[in-house]
Amino acid sequence: MTTTGDGGPAVRRLAEWDADDLLELAAEYDTPLYVIDRDRVTENCARIREAFPDAHVDYAMKAHAGQAVLRTVREAGLGAECASAGEVERAFDAGFAGDRIRYTAVNPPGRDLDRVVERWREHPGLTVTVGAADTVDRLRERGFDGRLCVRANPGVGAGHHEKVQTGADAKFGIPIERVADLAAGWADEFELVGVHAHAGSGISGDDLPAHRELVSRMGDLTREIESRAGSLEFVDVGGGFGVPYREDEPPLDLDAVAAATREAVGDTDATLSIEPGRYVVADAGVLLTRVNTVKRARDATVVGVDAGMTTLLRPAMYDAYHAIRNLSADADGAEGAGDATGSRETTPVTVAGPICESADVLCEQRPLSRPRRGEILAVGNAGAYGYEMSNTYNSRPRPAEVALSGTTVRLARRRETIPDLTELER
Known part of the structure; x- marks a missing residue:
């Protein structure tokens, strides 16, 4: 693992997240679930400030505008770059002073x-x-x-x-x-x-x-x-x-x-x-999702999960790659713990969400420890443009998010419900 000054490791890989800890979060808060590590956000801010010691640094809020992240960024000494009036309001809510806010x-x-x-x-x-x-x-x-x-x-x-x-x-x-x-x-x-x-x-x-x-x-x-x-x-x-x-x-x-x-x-x-923006939060976040269906199709094994393009849009929008790990398989055996494939037999799978679109896939033909129904998968580098681009297409409520700081776990955003989706309708 490469390290840089006081900013922690230069990159946090999905394999470095503790499988047992993430499984406990999935059990307590259900899935899909975003997890954001505030300590990692702080480390990334410190590394940027160390590399650019004489520069003015504003965090691009469009990457992740949750209050847990914004307060962490503000405490790390960064300003706020806002793309909308809504983001300006969020910045004020997080305690940024007016002279630390820029509306672009x-x-x-x-x-x-x-x-x-x-x-x-x-x-x-x-x-x-x-x-x-x-x-x-x-x-x-x-x-x-x-x-x-x-x-x-x-x-x-x-x-x-x-x-x-x-x-x-x-x-x-x-x-x-x-x-x-x-x-x-x-x-x-x-x-x-x-x-x-x-x-x-x-x-x-x-x-x-x-x-x-x-x-x-x-x-x-x-x-x-x-x-x-x-x-x-x-x-x-x-x-x-x-x-x-x-x-x-x-x-x-x-x-x-x-x-x-x-x-x-x-x-x-x-x-x-x-x-x-991305650099501050991408590797500070993971998305947890539960396997609900495993089926053998003509040319692929399709693993259906409860997170899809409404939860994480980037693969459908940009054909983006996100590392995926079978946490349940990792936790099954110490030999494979921490490995992206675990100790179980690996097989190429297509991980697909519950949305009625063919673009609703998180990966195709990706080698994973063979998933079973009910198991938990983790999607890496989900801290940037993950929750921010989530949506309610197909009337699917947006997920919950928890924020980690040291040994403290806090529910940062509750899970939306179907009544939440219809609350504004007349």
Whole structure:
């Protein structure tokens, strides 16, 4: 296991979670069940701060906006980067001060702007990031003249899937060649504090050249704006730092990424700012699910479980890989405990959920210790974009979530019920 400073191991593999502890949680809280380890979140925050000691670090709340995580992140010294008015409210609920909250708008609905401007009047340290001149007009109409950050589209994207490569997507930000002119004009009317760009999500070692190019372009943009409109407080180059989802993938060399980022941004008085999300929480979470059906199909053994694409959307949405482990098989024999396959005979299986869609599979033809009905499987790296993307399609209530801290286990979110789903209906 690779370790880095005080931040704990550089990556926590699914095999390193204690099978007996997870089985006890499944027995007490039922399944599907998300488990988030707050201590691991703290370790990941510490490793980021160690690699970027002079940077301003905001946590990208879209990865996991549960209060247990947000309070842990705040206690670790990170700020909050919010993609919606709802996330802004969650950040305040978690105790973040207004000057530690940044609202990054992407085509924001009017009610979002209404709420955020209302919050800004109460907390003038709140920063609003805009990705369109039209958004500035809408803020002006609402009386906003506070801290403004401009999101640029640098024309460079990276990430684990084309659907999350934002840096070159026209939806995100103002074309970088137009930003300096606009920013210079806005500096007289607003408190222009920074510029922002984000390459994408799940950036791996192969993506680093593109990320460095984005950072370099943002450094050039910062210097151009400073020469025309005065100094900026920060230059935000986004987050998207990847984690190894496959068992044989190495962890990201965060120190090397930090060094390359500092070199690429170049000389400027603006503070480097980053906004990691996935890196903070992905390997701090697992999803527990119970086997309900095992059947032999024509070309596969299908293992039906009670978690599906409404519980964990990433495999259906991005064809994402998540490690899967048969905890019950591991607990059967000390020889296999802690091993992804355990001591029982392994067989290739397709793990499928209960949703009426062919895309509702967590893996296909994956070697697992042969599952039996009633056994518990664990899905790894479920802390990022797991619960956040869960939904109630097929009228399936969302799962419960427990938060671990040392030896303390707390129910962080209760399990939804069918009456919860119909409560708002008339």
